Amino acid sequence: MDFAPSRLSADMVDAMWQFMHDRVFPAEPVWKAQLAELGPHATPPVLADLKRDARHRGLWNLFLPTVSGLSNLEYAPVAEVTGWSPVIAPEAINCQAPDTGNMELLHLFGTPEQRKRWLEPLLAGDLRSAYAMTEPQVASSDATNIETSIVRDGDDYVIDGVKWWITGVADERCQVFIVMGKTNPEAPPHQQQSMIIVPRDTPGVEVVRSLPIFGYQDQHGHCEITFTAVRVPAANLLGEEGAGFALAQARLGPGRIHHAMRAIGMSERALSLLVDRARSRTAFGTVLADQGVVQQLIADSRIEIDQVRLLVEKTAWLIDHHGAKGARTEIAAIKVAAPAVATRVIDRAIEVFGGAGVSDDTPLAYFYAWARVLRIVDGPDAVHRRTIARQEFQRPRR
Structure with a gap:
């Protein structure tokens, strides 16, 4: 297995980071203000500008290999970058759930008429x-x-x-x-x-x-x-009558890669905020960064993030080479591991921020809520642990 980024993947990651700094991060307070004015389910007008810019930069429908030319492994680090702003960035590049999974279903199993009526406008971001x-x-x-x-x-x-x-x-x-x-x-x-x-x-x-x-x-x-x-x-x-369960399983493999990498992106942003806070905040006569307990929070977070990223990259490689069935255990594993790591890292950041961490002055409170929800959506942790255990019972022993 080789997880080294391809030139195409590295270029897309660089372009995505540039888009994040140029447009997405500055749009976050604008997005929030527009939703406060127009209502929680309105479409913020800033989104149209972001989408036009993303398309101009070639950052559009990157999740779909036949469109972007990116494999699951190559797209994974791009998805991680979007996790730094999980509400805005995925939608700005038309890579948001649940549309990605639905587009995959229509692409793989839709009739020509279904693709014309529904897939094409979804790929265009029109609905x-x-x-x-x-x-x-x-x-x-x-x-x-x-x-x-x-x-x-x-x-x-x-x-x-x-x-x-x-x-x-x-x-x-x-x-x-x-x-x-x-x-x-x-x-x-x-x-x-x-x-x-x-x-x-x-x-x-x-x-x-x-x-x-x-x-x-x-x-x-x-x-x-x-x-x-x-x-x-x-x-x-x-598809065909009676094929719903099989279609659902086909839909979930790549989608769990996306969810897991976005969770890692949230974790990375939480850790970045934690580090900045530790450097700037003083308690008991010293900056927090010099206190052993805070250093342990940072070190544990870095270890766990890097561990789970490697597991997700392995899973993406397996899907690319053996399909979702060949990565069944790993898909279940990342669905458990990535949200769990995100929840722990975000919780540590909240601890260091104190009251500010549970307010809306930082993204940490929303990140924590969404990371916790990720442990339920697409099947709760217990179901995926059951899948992993069953596969383990079938594994040949040496």
């Missing part, structure tokens, strides 16, 4: 999408539990069910949902589910509410949605 799987009444960590029904009726499918924690739906630009439900409850457990494309304006679709995370209205809203006798053409089925 946004949502991925509707999680449900309030079942443990959605086991996707075979989902209860939403997708029933064939002539040339249509009829959808009934309730979804929640559906990211991005409070944003008026979110015009299409990829919905996962059951088309055949009598089939084997992993062949009961299918995915179908549902335009937002379809009769019977109701956005009930937006759910905050630790009080933050995050990622353009995580919403509860009801589907009541929602009728869409059979041509909206994504």
Whole structure:
């Protein structure tokens, strides 16, 4: 395994850092002020300027190998840089969840008509999408539990069910949902589910509410949605009937690389803030940087960040060379490890900042909330530990 950056990857990382310093970091207070004025789910006008500049710089759709020419390993450090400003930077370069996963699904499994209608405007950044799987009444960590029904009726499918924690739906630009439900409850457990494309304006679709995370209205809203006798053409089925679970697994591999590297980016920014604070703050007659307890916080953070980055790079290399199935254990491992490290590093930074760390004067409080949520989204830690343990039981012993 060789994790040395390619020339293309190194150039993209350099360009991304330049964009961060030139545009993204200065835009953070502007973004915050515009949302305060227009509402938590509005589109800040500064975003359009950022997106135009990103496209001009060639920083657009970098997550998709067939578009950018970047492998998962090559894109990983770019994703890390965007994690320094996780609300703004990914969206500014059209590499934000859940759109990235939906674009991958449409690219891999969509019909020509589906790609024309939905993938092309998503790649252009003209609209946004949502991925509707999680449900309030079942443990959605086991996707075979989902209860939403997708029933064939002539040339249509009829959808009934309730979804929640559906990211991005409070944003008026979110015009299409990829919905996962059951088309055949009598089939084997992993062949009961299918995915179908549902335009937002379809009769019977109701956005009930937006759910905050630790009080933050995050990622353009995580919403509860009801589907009541929602009728869409059979041509909206994504892939084949019964392939929903397999499509979901294909969607999650690269996406977890992105989440993990952005978590590392948040960790790096938290550590940078911690170091700056330690150098500038005095307590008990000496700067914090000279106190052994603070030095230990810094050292532990550096060790853990570098360890988890290597694990994510290994996972990205395995996906590139062996596909998501060949990296199943590692994908589960980074989903546990990266948010856990981020939570610990951010917590240490908050400790050094004291009261300022839990306020909105720094990004640390939001970072902590989002890092903690990452331990639940895309499957909770316990599920991924179960996957790792099962793989370990199957590993040949020497």
